[in-house]
Amino acid sequence: MSPSENEPNEADTNEATENGPDENGPVALKVEDLSVDLRTQHGTVRAVDQADFSVRSGQTLALLGESGCGKSMTAQAVAGLLDPVASVAGGSVRLNGDELLTMDRAARRKVAGPRLSIVFQDALTALNPVQTVGAQLAEPFRIHRGMSRRAAAGKAAELMERVGIPDPDSRLSAYPHQFSGGMRQRLLIAMAVALDPEVLLADEPTTALDVTVQAQIMELLRELRTERRMAIVLITHDLAVVAEHADRVAVMYAGRIVETGPVAEVFADPRHPYTRGLLESVPARVGRGEELHSIKGGPPELHAVPAGCAFQARCPMVEDLCRTERPEPAGVAPGRAAACHFAKEPARA
Known part of the structure; x- marks a missing residue:
């Protein structure tokens, strides 16, 4: 060493x-x-x-x-x-x-x-295909910060906006397959940095x-x-x-x-x-x-x-x-x- x-x-x-x-x-x-x-x-x-x-x-x-x-x-x-x-x-x-x-x-x-957080190379398999992206982005705030469903959804929308996903409020209910590869990668990064x-x-x-x-x-x-x-x-x-x-x-x-x-x-x-x-x-x-x-x-x-x-x-x-x-x-x-x-x-x- x-x-x-x-x-x-x-x-x-x-x-x-x-x-x-x-x-x-x-x-x-x-x-x-x-x-x-x-x-x-x-x-x-x-x-x-x-x-x-x-x-x-x-x-x-x-x-x-x-x-x-x-x-x-x-x-x-x-x-x-x-x-x-x-x-x-x-x-x-x-x-x-x-x-x-x-x-x-x-x-x-x-x-x-x-x-400590990690971003994987394959966003399509790293994201849960049967959960909305809003639910997945909100989950860290609910688990680690004890936020209500509404407050966590607000944080999820803020994250989506920060990583460059347009119309975040309307896309919280979308599923991973409804996003392009680049947008899915942005979602993964948003999840990874959610809790600083x-x-x-x-x-x-x-x-x-x-x-x-x-x-x-x-x-x-x-x-x-x-x-x-x-x-x-x-x-x-x-x-x-x-x-x-x-x-x-x-x-x-x-x-x-x-x-x-x-x-x-x-x-x-x-x-x-x-x-x-x-x-x-x-x-x-x-x-x-x-x-x-x-x-x-x-x-x-x-x-x-x-x-x-x-x-x-x-x-x-x-x-x-x-x-x-x-x-x-x-x-x-x-x-x-x-x-x-x-x-x-x-x-x-």
């Missing part, structure tokens, strides 16, 4: 001056050594392996990586929503200092909504939406973060979204976080070859007529992760050391860490 990633220090203060006031906010969510085991037909595998990251109030941290790298599993573990076949194997998840992993079920229910949570987990919130609607949804999240001083953990594989909307990034590969740091610094000077490969794969970086870059091969199966570095089979920098010794995250600059034996050496991709 890299101490500079999680603990406020002089480097964090200097970084705050350069990147904006959000860098000086209190740490809202701190995850340390989080591991998740998954039971499969091949036996129990480690789906998330000692994940370390933190996010401050008013800040957006992006969990970035290919499909299957453990991003969503990490978010579900933080939210306490793991499937029955998965379980937390160790680590710590602290929400403004309160340990979540040791809370009983009743305590976790009190946290869900008022303090301290941390919002956004799991691929723009999946299956067209580019224009994606931009609108991300801008909405940015506005809500600023208004409510929420911390946002954004799970995505979209480099452009990370570049435009995140303050910090944690890059995941085969269940491990392999590089962390401020987005601008990581994208300008990646220290892990996997991060570098992702950035070089962006078509916009390739000139007309040039060959498109890609990372050869694919991630290892979780039941067959090799000894040493999990990225070794795809890495252009691989040495014998990489095949025998697993690299641990190490500081490479103030506020930055990378899990590569050669992270401090000049890039040689």
Whole structure:
């Protein structure tokens, strides 16, 4: 674990001056050594392996990586929503200092909504198809705030208006299937921020939406973060979204976080070859007529992760050391860490 990633220090203060006031906010969510085991037909595998990251109030941290790298599993573990076949194997998840992993079920229910909330990627399945949207939006206010049906409906209409849904009063009685994909996603966001949570987990919130609607949804999240001083953990594989909307990034590969740091610094000077490969794969970086870059091969199966570095089979920098010794995250600059034996050496991709 890299101490500079999680603990406020002089480097964090200097970084705050350069990147904006959000860098000086209190740490809202701190995850340390989080591991998740998954039971499969091949036996129990480690789906998330000692994940370390933190996010401050008013800040957006992006969990970035290919499909299957453990991003969503990490978010579900933080939210306490793991499937029955998965379980937390160790680590710590602290929400403004309160340990979540040791809370009983009743305590976790009190946290869900008022303090920690999640936006799922598939709004059509996340919303209840047989309940009106008004009833679903009003439910948090009735459960957690004890409001009357009328007062909760008024709050629901206010939320719909805030997230850009026209004629909210007349649409409270509508059902999810009567809304477009973009509007359903806005409804999910409205439900997630209804009780002003301290941390919002956004799991691929723009999946299956067209580019224009994606931009609108991300801008909405940015506005809500600023208004409510929420911390946002954004799970995505979209480099452009990370570049435009995140303050910090944690890059995941085969269940491990392999590089962390401020987005601008990581994208300008990646220290892990996997991060570098992702950035070089962006078509916009390739000139007309040039060959498109890609990372050869694919991630290892979780039941067959090799000894040493999990990225070794795809890495252009691989040495014998990489095949025998697993690299641990190490500081490479103030506020930055990378899990590569050669992270401090000049890039040689």
